[in-house]
Amino acid sequence: MNKINYRHTKEVHNSKDALEILPLLFNYVSPKSIVDIGCGNGSWLEAAKSLGITKVQGVDGIKVDKEELLIQENEFLQHDLTKPLNLNKTFDLVISLEVAEHLPEVASNIFIETLCTHGDLILFSAAIPNQGGQFHLNEQWPEYWHDKFKEYGFSAYDVIRNKIWNNENVFYWYKQNTILYAKKGYFKGEEIEPSEIVNALIHPDIYNRKIYHPKYIKNQRELFKFIKSTLKIYLKRWFGKYKISHL
Numbered sequence: 001m002n003k004i005n006y007r008h009t010k011e012v013h014n015s016k017d018a019l020e021i022l023p024l025l026f027n028y029v030s031p032k033s034i035v036d037i038g039c040g041n042g043s044w045l046e047a048a049k050s051l052g053i054t055k056v057q058g059v060d061g062i063k064v065d066k067e068e069l070l071i072q073e074n075e076f077l078q079h080d081l082t083k084p085l086n087l088n089k090t091f092d093l094v095i096s097l098e099v100a101e102h103l104p105e106v107a108s109n110i111f112i113e114t115l116c117t118h119g120d121l122i123l124f125s126a127a128i129p130n131q132g133g134q135f136h137l138n139e140q141w142p143e144y145w146h147d148k149f150k151e152y153g154f155s156a157y158d159v160i161r162n163k164i165w166n167n168e169n170v171f172y173w174y175k176q177n178t179i180l181y182a183k184k185g186y187f188k189g190e191e192i193e194p195s196e197i198v199n200a201l202i203h204p205d206i207y208n209r210k211i212y213h214p215k216y217i218k219n220q221r222e223l224f225k226f227i228k229s230t231l232k233i234y235l236k237r238w239f240g241k242y243k244i245s246h247l
Helices: 016-025 043-050 106-115 142-150 172-176 204-212 219-239
Strands: 034-035 055-060 075-076 093-097 121-125 153-156 180-184
Touching: 034 106, 043 093, 106 121, 106 142, 106 219, 121 142, 121 153, 121 172, 142 153, 142 180, 172 180, 172 204
Parallel strands: 034 055, 034 093, 055 075, 093 121
Antiparallel strands: 121 180, 153 180
């Protein structure tokens, strides 16, 4: 894990999204301690601290330079996330967002066990198939992860996505992938119901991105062929019965 040259850019790895999502989550729960498994530079924990959380712990498989860390050095632990982890304590909230897809599938059960070991409430998201990104190894539909959490007695609560779906301050991967998991019995007498199925959603932002930047175009020649064929289709539609044979 520490050999991956993952880039923590300020454009992506900042607290902007966390400051939009965490307050929504805190309408349901009031955590006093948070661990972020796959924390990167600690941007979500930085946001949590600004919202009054005093006990935080970040864990990541990649060494993050001191200059890039947004949390204190003693709040960060480097650990290979493909291996079991037990910090010998639990937290009120476990966060793991857009991390699981960076690990090989053979490590997926170990990773979910690590999350479930450290708390009864987990804010989770993972890239869907063909989402794309840096070093994605195991992109899966949400039900894949839902099934794994159920093995540890966790239920899914799809209470975040609809609240951030049209929020322009949140990246699309959080909009379409973020699910709250809680140990069965965690929410008692609350007006919050578990989801029997975690539906796979495709946000328009990623849809448009894929449409206008097709994955199969690898060079200028293929791009020209794509433009030519697309133009031909539109011209045929425009002129109707006229045959565009000269292209």
